[in-house]
Amino acid sequence: xxxxxxxxxxxxxxxxxxxxxxxxxxxxxxxxxxxxxxxxxxxxxxxxxxxxxxxxxxxxxxxxxxxxxxxxxxxxxxxxxxxxxxxxxxxxxxxxxxxxxxxxxxxxxxxxxxxxxxxxxxxxxxxxxxxxxxxxxxxxxxxxxxxxxxxxxxxxxxxxxxxxxxxxxxxxxxxxxxxxxxxxxxxxxxxxxxxxxxxxxxxxxxxxxxxxxxxxxxxxxxxxxxxxxxxxxxxxxxxxxxxxxxx
Amino acid sequence: xxxxxxxxxxxxxxxxxxxxxxxxxxxxxxxxxxxxxxxxxxxxxxxxxxxxxxxxxxxxxxxxxxxxxxxxxxxxxxxxxxxxxxxxxxxxxxxxxxxxxxxxxxxxxxxxxxxxxxxxxxxxxxxxxxxxxxxxxxxxxxxxxxxxxxxxxxxxxxxxxxxxxxxxxxxxxxxxxxxxxxxxxxxxxxxxxxxxxxxxxxxxxxxxxxxxxxxxxxxxxxxxxxxxxxxxxxxxxxxxxxxxxxxxxxxxxxxxxxxxx
Ligand SMILES: Nc1ncnc2c1ncn2[C@@H]1O[C@H](COP(=O)(O)OP(=O)(O)O)[C@@H](O)[C@H]1O
Ligand SMILES: [Mg+2]
Numbered sequence: 255x256x257x258x259x260x261x262x263x264x265x266x267x268x269x270x271x272x273x274x275x276x277x278x279x280x281x282x283x284x285x286x287x288x289x290x291x292x293x294x295x296x297x298x299x300x301x302x303x304x305x306x307x308x309x310x311x312x313x314x315x316x317x318x319x320x321x322x323x324x325x326x327x328x329x330x331x332x333x334x335x336x337x338x339x340x341x342x343x344x345x346x347x348x349x350x351x352x353x354x355x356x357x358x359x360x361x362x363x364x365x366x367x368x369x370x371x372x373x374x375x376x377x378x379x380x381x382x383x384x385x386x387x388x389x390x391x392x393x394x395x396x397x398x399x400x401x402x403x404x405x406x407x408x409x410x411x412x413x414x415x416x417x418x419x420x421x422x423x424x425x426x427x428x429x430x431x432x433x434x435x436x437x438x439x440x441x442x443x444x445x446x447x448x449x450x451x452x453x454x455x456x457x458x459x460x461x462x463x464x465x466x467x468x469x470x471x472x473x474x475x476x477x478x479x480x481x482x483x484x485x486x487x488x489x490x491x492x493x494x495x496x497x498x499x500x501x
Numbered sequence: 502x503x504x505x506x507x508x509x510x511x512x513x514x515x516x517x518x519x520x521x522x523x524x525x526x527x528x529x530x531x532x533x534x535x536x537x538x539x540x541x542x543x544x545x546x547x548x549x550x551x552x553x554x555x556x557x558x559x560x561x562x563x564x565x566x567x568x569x570x571x572x573x574x575x576x577x578x579x580x581x582x583x584x585x586x587x588x589x590x591x592x593x594x595x596x597x598x599x600x601x602x603x604x605x606x607x608x609x610x611x612x613x614x615x616x617x618x619x620x621x622x623x624x625x626x627x628x629x630x631x632x633x634x635x636x637x638x639x640x641x642x643x644x645x646x647x648x649x650x651x652x653x654x655x656x657x658x659x660x661x662x663x664x665x666x667x668x669x670x671x672x673x674x675x676x677x678x679x680x681x682x683x684x685x686x687x688x689x690x691x692x693x694x695x696x697x698x699x700x701x702x703x704x705x706x707x708x709x710x711x712x713x714x715x716x717x718x719x720x721x722x723x724x725x726x727x728x729x730x731x732x733x734x735x736x737x738x739x740x741x742x743x744x745x746x747x748x749x750x751x752x753x754x755x756x757x758x759x760x761x762x
Contacts, residue, residue, distance in 0.1 A: 272762070310603040313762045333507040333605035341603055347596030351525050363517030364604040366510020408600070 260324030262288045262416045262447040263309060268318035270304055270471075278304040279315065280471035286416075286449055286464075288323070291442045293462035294451040297499055301471040302451040303344055306420050310341045322416060337366055340414030342405045344421045344451075348393035354404060355380060355389040358411050365412035372411070379407040383437070399430045406437060417441060419450040423457060435461060455492045465491070469499040507605060515610040518601050522588060522618030526625075533584065533622055534629065537576040541630040544572050545637050548694065559696045560727055565638045570648075570720040571693030573630045577652055578713065581623035581659035582666070582684055585615055586676045589667030593759055602761070608754035612664065616750075619660025620653075627652045640724055647736060648723025654739035655716045659684075661746035668759035687713045697729050712742055 263286040270279040278301045286292045294302055307313035309320055309327055320327040322335040349357050355376050362372030380386045383403040388396060393404060402422070409417060419438070423431045438461065442448050452458055458465050459479055466476040475482060475498050479491050486494045502510075526533045549565025556564040592598035601611060634640065642648055666679050691713035697705055708714050715730075715738035722728035722735065753759075 307762070311761070312599055312603055314757065333511060333607070334502045336603060337502060337507065337510055337605045339603075343596070343599060345596060347599060349521075349592075349597040349600070350595065351528075351591075352521065360517050360521055361600055364514045364601045364606065366506075366513050366605060368513065369517075 259288065260321065261285045262290070262323060263449060264319075264321045265305070265309075266319050268305065268308060268320060269316045270301075270308060270313060271316055278471055279308070279318075281318070282468070282472055284466060284473055284476075286447065288415075288447055289445055291448045291461060291463045292450070293458040293465040294449065294468055295453065295455070295458055295465055295495060295499075296451075296468035297453060300468045300499070302468060303420055304471075305468070306341070306418055306449075306451065309418065310339055311336055337412075338415045340409035340412065340417045342409040342417075342419045342422055344424065346398075346401045346405050348401060348404060348408075350392055350394045353390045353392055354385060354396070357393060357404070358408055361408045362411045365414075367412055375411055375413070379411055383407045399426065402426055402430065402434065403437075406434065410441065414446070416447045416449065419448070421451055421453070423452065423454065431457075455490075455495055459491045467495065467498045474498050510605050511607065511610055514601070514604050514606045515614050518606070518611070518614030519617035522615060523621045525588060526584065526618050526622040533580070534626060537580050537626045538629045538633055541572045541576050542633045542637070545569065545634050550637055560698065560729075562725055562727070563638075566640050566725070567696070567721075568694055569631075569634045569638060569640050570724045571691075571717045572634070573627050574651065574655055574713075574717050574720045575688050575693055576630050577623040577627045577655050578659045578688060578716070579680065579684060580626045581619040581656045582663040582680060583676075584622045585619040585660045585663030586667040586670070586679070587663075588618055589615055589664055589759075590670055590673070590676060593667070598760060609751065612661075612747075612751055612754050615664055615667075616657070616660050616747075619663055620656050623656040623660065624652060627656070641726065642724050643726030644723045644732075646723075647732060648720060650736050651716055651719035651723055651739055654736075654743040655720075657743040658716075658739070658746045661743070661750040664750040665746075665753050668753050670759075684713075687711050690714075691717045692729075693717055712738065715739055716742075 265282055265284040268279050268282045271277050282305060296302055304313055308315045311327060311332060323338050325331040325334040327335040352360060358376035358379055359372040362375055363369060380389055383406065385400060385403060385407065388400060393401060396404065406422065423434055438448060464478055466473045482494050483489065483491060486497055488494045545565060549568055559567045666676055670676050690708060691711045692708060697708045700708065715735040718728055718730055719732065719735035719739050722732045728735065
């Protein structure tokens with residue numbers, strides 16, 4: 255908060271233990287500057303999804319504080335925090351009782367848009383994600399790639415200032431992966447802050463201005479990829495990763 | 502964002518969720534509306550019109566007329582419960598409940614949104630069952646306000662109970678257990694098909710412990726004008742149960758049961 259404007263996301267001392275004694279988050283500190291393209295990297299089970307769900311209000315942290323553009327994510331200001339986030343979960347979960355166009359406009363309205371604004375924006379997103387031909391189909395009738403795109407379109411629908419993508423390209427073929435990268439890059443170019451998790455190092459290297467490595471619920475290193483490579487004397491981000499979180 | 506903007510956003514979200522729940526009911530009408538109305542009509546034809554002639558008057562009322570309010574109430578109770586329990590469990594099971602659950606809406610507003618589907622569906626079924634019954638039997642509506650309170654209270658109470666079960670359950674079987682082994686017996690033992698004046702002890706005492714009995718009696722008083730117990734008691738218990746169930750559903754949402762880990 256050097257210049258007085260709060261970061262897009264600020265996590266301080268966030269802890270979460272699940273029944274069974276797993277410390278998914280063990281006092282995690284993270285700051286994502288507004289307007290940045292930020293990658294959260296770590297192996298399976300490191301705590302990426304738990305952190306993201308704590309930010310969007312789906313996992314209640316045991317301790318610590320989380321704020322989004324200065325609004326606390328839990329408590330009285332949770333509404334303001336959530337309104338500014340667009341979230342695409344790791345697993346595709348789409349309402350299967352409403353057709354695609356309505357699925358999008360309903361999301362916009364859940365997040366406070368007027369009926370008319372949401373409907374217009376839904377059509378815009380359908381075009382942007384090449385789904386116009388499927389406006390009246392149901393999500394379960396779409397191909398896997400289309401569902402991924404729809405999930406992203408839904409996250410962007412209410413014009414959030416912070417977009418959080420949890421492994422947006424996991425299990426996605428190469429062509430769609432590059433399509434998704436293009437969408438996300440264009441979004442970032444428009445000034446939206448992006449936080450994405452991935453365990454694909456080349457994805458982080460291709461997209462992110464800043465990355466943080468997470469292991470066992472803690473951030474173990476953070477910085478711009480070139481700086482991290484220099485700091486660890488590595489030629490590839492992968493080598494940094496292996497030093498930090500590999501065995 | 503100002504507080505006023507957040508408040509407006511939340512109102513819009515609540516309206517959208519309520520609309521989604523109601524549209525789900527209307528679009529799936531052949532699963533959500535028709536079966537309850539048809540089965541109530543069949544009860545009236547078979548038990549009322551066909552067998553009713555061999556059953557003596559109950560409290561001075563012909564049998565086919567006597568069972569109408571209880572049947573209407575039975576349809577309201579079971580459809581209200583089934584709607585919210587199914588819709589919420591479906592949304593949890595598929596994971597898409599996380600969309601509204603991560604929106605700015607408060608627990609109270611999520612509750613209102615999901616409640617709407619159960620209330621609209623069950624009251625629609627109540628109204629259609631009354632209309633269908635008219636085809637076979639004539640009946641008065643002696644106290645419309647009492648009938649309305651009985652049906653509305655039942656609708657809210659069971660929609661809220663369905664929400665609780667939908668949030669707690671971990672499988673489809675659990676809602677069937679509650680529906681078939683708890684609600685259904687309570688409905689049948691609540692005096693839908695008989696007057697408790699016809700019962701000896703201990704059945705009479707047990708019936709008084711059945712919450713649905715008060716709802717049935719309130720509905721019957723609203724229609725036929727006669728009641729086995731003081732109508733203030735039956736209407737009071739019905740509305741009290743609605744408030745209690747609403748409170749339970751609200752606490753369940755606030756605690757994030759079944760939604761927030
Ligand atoms: N709902 C849950 N109940 C119990 N343990 C959980 C739950 N969610 C996550 N965990 C555990 O927390 C740890 C972090 O998981 P997660 O945040 O999903 O990691 P990642 O997204 O980095 O793969 C893992 O050990 C996982 O098993
Ligand atoms: Mg994950």
